[in-house]
Amino acid sequence: MPSHPARPCVVCGRLATGGRCPAHPYRKPGPRDYPDERARRLILEQWRDQVGNICAGIPDRDHPPHPTPDLTVHHLNPRAHGGTLQDGWTVICRSLNAQLGTGHTPGDTPGG
Ligand SMILES: [Zn+2]
Numbered sequence: 732m733p734s735h736p737a738r739p740c741v742v743c744g745r746l747a748t749g750g751r752c753p754a755h756p757y758r759k760p761g762p763r764d765y766p767d768e769r770a771r772r773l774i775l776e777q778w779r780d781q782v783g784n785i786c787a788g789i790p791d792r793d794h795p796p797h798p799t800p801d802l803t804v805h806h807l808n809p810r811a812h813g814g815t816l817q818d819g820w821t822v823i824c825r826s827l828n829a830q831l832g833t834g835h836t837p838g839d840t841p842g843g
C-alpha cells in the first residue's frame with residue numbers, strides 16, 4: 732500500500748513520516764528567537780529614523796545627549812532581572828556604552 736516513506740527523525744532518529752517524529756515537529760523561528768544582534772539593528776534603524784544620529788546620553792553619568800554616528804544599544808534592564816531587549820534599552824554612543832560596561836563608578840574616588 733502506498734504511503735509516505737518512513738524516515739528517521741532528524742532530532743532523535745526514531746522512524747517518522749516527513750523526517751520528524753511528533754515529539755520534534757518543525758518549528759518556525761519567531762521574533763523571540765531572533766538574536767540580540769538583529770533586535771539591536773532594528774532598534775538602531777528606528778532610532779535613526781525617528782531621532783537621528785544622536786546619543787541619548789545618561790545624565791547620571793554626566794553625559795548629556797550629543798550627535799554622533801557611532802551609536803550602540805544599551806540594556807537598561809538586564810535579562811537577569813527579567814527584562815528583555817525590547818522593554819528596556821536606550822541608544823548611546825559606543826564610548827559611553829564601554830564606560831557603562833566596566834561597572835566602574837566615577838564617584839568612587841580614593842580618599843573621597
Ligand atoms: Zn524525534
Ligand SMILES: [Zn+2]
Pocket residue numbers: 786787788794797799823824827
Ligand atoms: Zn554619548
